[in-house]
Amino acid sequence: MALLEVKNLHASVEDTNILKGVDLTIDGGQVHAIMGPNGSGKSTLASVLAGREEYEVSEGSVHYLGEDLLELEPDERALEGIFLAFQYPVELPGVSMMNFLKQAINSKREHQGQEEIKAADFMKLMRERAELVSLDPKLMRRSVNEGFSGGEKKRNEIFQLAMLEPKLAILDETDSGLDIDALRVVADGVNKLRAEDRGFLIITHYQRLLDYIVPDVVHVMVDGKIVKTGGKDLAIELEEKGYDWIRGEAVPA
Amino acid sequence: MPQTLEKIETTPEERFLTAFRAADGTTLNGSNSRLHTLRKEAIERFEALGFPKRKAEAYKYTNIQKVLKRNYALELAPRDPHVTADDIAPFLVPDLDAHVLVLVNGRFNEALSSIGELPDGAIVTGFAEAARQHPDLVEAHVGQYADHENDVFIALNTAFTQDGAFVYVPKSTVLEKPVHIVSVVAAEEDLMLQPRYLFIAEENAQATIIQTGRAITDTHTFTNAVVESYAGRNAHLDHYEIQDEGPKSAIHLSSQGYQHEHSVVRTNAFTFSGELVRNNLRMLPDGAHCESHLYGLVLGRDGMHVDNHTVVDHAAPDCYSSELYKHLVDDDATAVFNGRVLVRQDSQRINAYQSNDSLLLSEDADIYSKPELEIYADDVECSHGATTGTLDKEAIFYLQSRGLSYAEARALLLVAFARDVLDNVKVEALEALLDTYVTARFGPQA
Structure with a gap:
């Protein structure tokens, strides 16, 4: 059974059609990348998958491990193992990283019929996973994302991914705003989290991230549709030839 | 029999004047002459001032007349409502070792209190008891900080008050444990209470005072309270006020603090329930190098109306004040915040910061927020910020x-x-x- 199966997905926001028939299948263990020009609908796809309420699905279906994903609330999706690394992580003044993470982890454990995590285990896990993305443990005493640098915010997303161990991780332009060093750190973290039973959907505008996180499949999205799918070389070709090349090819006969 | 406000068609003021005349010479006499003189002055000022009219600027958003109209019983003679230690227990702070003073309907209840051991010279007792036992101390301070000349509610309280609480911390003495004043309302009829609080921290003294207002009955009550506090040179005084007397309670609290140089005063007002709550908080840092911190948290719901009017009157130079009030307003509740900072002409090098933030949780929730900075000195750093938003x-x-x-x-x-x-x-x-x-x-x- 596919981890994620998107069929003919149409979605709109405030009456503007953005996704116009997306087809996409991801199997466990695979890393898929979606590239495309600005405004092509990449981030909308991520939002629809995570359940952002402003987006309305008008047609098509999304199945996650065989279940109808669109029926689920955002939190139910998270508990079932979907994780969205935000393009713009939200600052939550007054919500401590520790409390936030503990509540998130315990929600998941409760959903899986497990007991609450023990304080010592939680601390250990937190230190371990923070190290994965070189996140300063001192940040755990701060409010979520408040006063974090751009790079820290993005690393914090991957850190949370590592803490919550999802089955499907969606990275929405995690590379935007990162310099090359930060990009490497984030990519290293993601690579360490690749696993047989975990799929990744990596949304990016630039090919550079894919030098470090080597994808199994690359899709190109233009104007709300996936217009081309290929192996990792497609990303390189795209970088060389630009999106106009695809646009030219994609013009219907 | 408790004295009840006249039901006749007359002005609200006249009803109080009639009640005062009827009770004067008996229960209202007070225990010493200074208090008695004060009462006479106060009732005259009350009569002259009158209650704020609907259009009065300071009460523009708060219809105090609405709660004044009821036929409250006045607690002018001691009664003994049946309140037990079990009734009080839920109102105590778990795991807090404190000097607990219990007021029932505004009167000190010794049996329910557990004040415990105090440092030498420190006093924690009822206000009436203090006036009897320590008239010099009470007379030196009462009416000095709360302005019954110009404030009608303070005048009314001064004329009618029967009891309340008194805390005195002598020079260079530290109250290690907080004083917790638990005020319980237990009424069979609509009731008006006018408790008086006097808190004195002498030079270099330190105290923390927590006031909790709760009710065990659900008649309409109107509490017109006055808190006077005095912080001597280098004194530290922390004050917490937790207002949670239930949906039928109305509160008008006048809290007036005086600060000598180098003193640090923190006030924290939490309002969790009440039909109408109006807090007039006024701090007067009257010596150099004072610190004044004012915090407030209002949780509004179900038609509650909570109005915080604060004034920091910087009468001396080189002082610091900071103020933070937050409102979470749900349902059809209304919150009002008016924060005035006054920096007088010779009060140079003042740092004064004020912010108030509100979250409106429903379409019907309202907040009226107004910062007022009045600065007459030129070397000052003042700022204010107000935000209102939704989740x-x-x-x-x-x-x-x-x-x-x-x-x-x-x-x-x-x-x-x-x-x-x-x-x-x-x-x-x-x-x-x-x-x-x-x-x-x-x-x-x-």
């Missing part, structure tokens, strides 16, 4: 995307909003209690 949808979605339910996410964000006020509660056990309370108030509904 951030993106923040909710962010939390949901991590597995928290909508209700959990909402609760977490609302408690977080209140966090920086809660964080300034320096009594750990009280902070824990308030934290639990706020969390439960907004917690996921079962």
